[in-house]
Amino acid sequence: MDTARQPLIELRHVSHEYNAGTSDKDLVLSDINLTVSEHETVVLLGPSGCGKSTLVRIMAGLIAPTKGDVLYKEKLLIGVSPGVSMVFQNFALFPWLTVRGNVLLPVGHLSADDQQARLEKVLQTVGLGAYEYSYPRELSGGMKQRVGIARALIADPEVLAMDEPFSALDVLTAETLRNEIGRLLADPNHPLRTMVMVTHNIVEAVYFATRIVVMATGPGRIDVIVPNSLPYPRDTDHPEFKKIVEQLHGILTHTNMPDSVAAVAGKVTTKTADNRKRIAPVSLPNVGAGEVLGLMSLLGDEPCDVFDLAERLGKEFGAVVRVVKAAELLEFVRTPGQDVEITPLGKELVSSSTADQKRIVREQIMKLKIFELLIRLIKVQENQCLPSEELIRELQAALPHEKPRPLFRTLLSWGRYAEIISLDQRRHVIRLYEAKGSGRAKSAAVSLPPIAPPPTPAAPPATPPAAPPSVPAVEKPTEPSSDDLPKS
Numbered sequence: 323m324d325t326a327r328q329p330l331i332e333l334r335h336v337s338h339e340y341n342a343g344t345s346d347k348d349l350v351l352s353d354i355n356l357t358v359s360e361h362e363t364v365v366l367l368g369p370s371g372c373g374k375s376t377l378v379r380i381m382a383g384l385i386a387p388t389k390g391d392v393l394y395k396e397k398l399l400i401g402v403s404p405g406v407s408m409v410f411q412n413f414a415l416f417p418w419l420t421v422r423g424n425v426l427l428p429v430g431h432l433s434a435d436d437q438q439a440r441l442e443k444v445l446q447t448v449g450l451g452a453y454e455y456s457y458p459r460e461l462s463g464g465m466k467q468r469v470g471i472a473r474a475l476i477a478d479p480e481v482l483a484m485d486e487p488f489s490a491l492d493v494l495t496a497e498t499l500r501n502e503i504g505r506l507l508a509d510p511n512h513p514l515r516t517m518v519m520v521t522h523n524i525v526e527a528v529y530f531a532t533r534i535v536v537m538a539t540g541p542g543r544i545d546v547i548v549p550n551s552l553p554y555p556r557d558t559d560h561p562e563f564k565k566i567v568e569q570l571h572g573i574l575t576h577t578n579m580p581d582s583v584a585a586v587a588g589k590v591t592t593k594t595a596d597n598r599k600r601i602a603p604v605s606l607p608n609v610g611a612g613e614v615l616g617l618m619s620l621l622g623d624e625p626c627d628v629f630d631l632a633e634r635l636g637k638e639f640g641a642v643v644r645v646v647k648a649a650e651l652l653e654f655v656r657t658p659g660q661d662v663e664i665t666p667l668g669k670e671l672v673s674s675s676t677a678d679q680k681r682i683v684r685e686q687i688m689k690l691k692i693f694e695l696l697i698r699l700i701k702v703q704e705n706q707c708l709p710s711e712e713l714i715r716e717l718q719a720a721l722p723h724e725k726p727r728p729l730f731r732t733l734l735s736w737g738r739y740a741e742i743i744s745l746d747q748r749r750h751v752i753r754l755y756e757a758k759g760s761g762r763a764k765s766a767a768v769s770l771p772p773i774a775p776p777p778t779p780a781a782p783p784a785t786p787p788a789a790p791p792s793v794p795a796v797e798k799p800t801e802p803s804s805d806d807l808p809k810s
């Protein structure tokens with residue numbers, strides 16, 4: 323179907339690294355191949371952090387990728403794309419300019435008459451005719467976004483690129499604007515017929531897209547492309563619409579919550595230094611112990627759909643998936659399909675006292691190769707004091723696709739919560755935890771598990787759990803502050 327249409331934007335083997343060439347380099351997109359042809363609405367869907375915004379900016383020529391080519395109408399794109407206009411989530415208006423001043427910005431090179439004619443037309447289209455001389459501070463969020471859309475449309479772009487354009491708006495305003503954009507796209511007399519949009523909202527994606535590009539993280543990549551040929555205007559209650567929504571639920575869950583998270587941990591082999599025992603650590607999702615315990619307290623005996631969980635928590639799907647992944651890595655939940663199911667160990671955790679919760683978490687995280695690496699690194703140091711910077715360097719070497727500093731913070735947060743390590747904030751060194759007056763010797767706290775990953779599930783507790791409290795105790799993890807991070 324699309325082959326007959328002219329390709330407008332083409333991405334060929336595009337990868338992007340922020341801070342390329344520095345020790346903080348961060349590969350956010352890997353080998354993206356995608357073509358947007360005229361009369362298509364391509365929606366980039368995926369959890370936050372998978373590189374959607376970066377990708378749409380690359381398409382608009384606002385970011386040059388570190389690898390690969392971007393073509394516009396079959397010509398190599400250098401600089402800002404001549405045919406693509408962007409609408410930003412946070413409106414990006416100049417507060418010192420009126421609506422008129424903001425909207426006219428992209429067409430300053432045209433004659434005054436031409437500018438005026440376009441301005442009147444575009445303000446009419448977005449329903450802002452009466453607000454030409456208002457300042458952004460005098461407008462509601464929805465009206466500000468109308469200005470953003472008018473500014474994008476005034477240049478008669480061939481492609482309208484929108485980065486989460488409705489997510490900063492209240493539900494009703496977002497609904498109204500969505501309908502209006504939908505009408506523009508469906509209007510055969512309006513020149514705008516091609517759109518690229520970023521969202522993490524599945525229903526929004528199905529509402530607009532002719533193709534939904536589902537992205538995955540670590541590094542950001544295209545997972546699946548789902549075509550959507552439902553006719554416009556689309557009815558969100560139509561069974562076919564719901565079917566595509568369900569299909570995307572399934573894909574996103576499978577992509578972001580693979581069933582084998584726990585099974586993968588510790589089984590990756592690599593050529594590393596001897597003290598890493600030739601076993602690559604698996605990264606920890608960047609969440610705190612408190613978040614995992616909070617999630618556990620919500621789970622009942624019945625499996626719970628991860629999308630329902632996200633709704634109950636009022637959190638973005640991707641954020642909930644990160645917490646679920648951490649819980650799965652620690653063997654507190656299983657994730658068959660898109661369900662989250664508490665394990666016997668998870669149940670024990672929920673009904674335990676705060677001290678026992680720490681013990682259970684400690685036993686579980688000591689099974690992770692990344693903690694094994696940490697403990698070994700501390701033990702080979704003189705005085706068993708591991709400089710933070712050295713740990714960051716080791717993390718970078720062991721997990722080259724991870725951002726070492728956030729990972730360092732996560733490790734520290736879990737290690738301190740579970741009383742495995744402590745941080746000397748003055749000297750920026752990490753030591754093994756030594757319990758004060760509790761009789762728990764540090765050697766006991768850090769006795770290493772065998773190199774081979776232990777079988778699951780974990781051994782039952784030595785002592786019976788305390789009576790279950792109605793609301794399980796959730797202790798805030800000891801989060802290291804940014805002061806803990808050595809300045810680079």
Ligand code: ADP
Pocket residue numbers: 340341348350368369370371372373374375376377
């Ligand atoms: P998404 O839109 O899917 O949430 P982004 O493209 O905004 O993803 O970000 C992808 C990754 O790149 C994130 O880890 C984010 O922190 C990082 N990132 C985004 N912009 C920058 C930047 N200007 N400098 C460094 N890292 C960035």
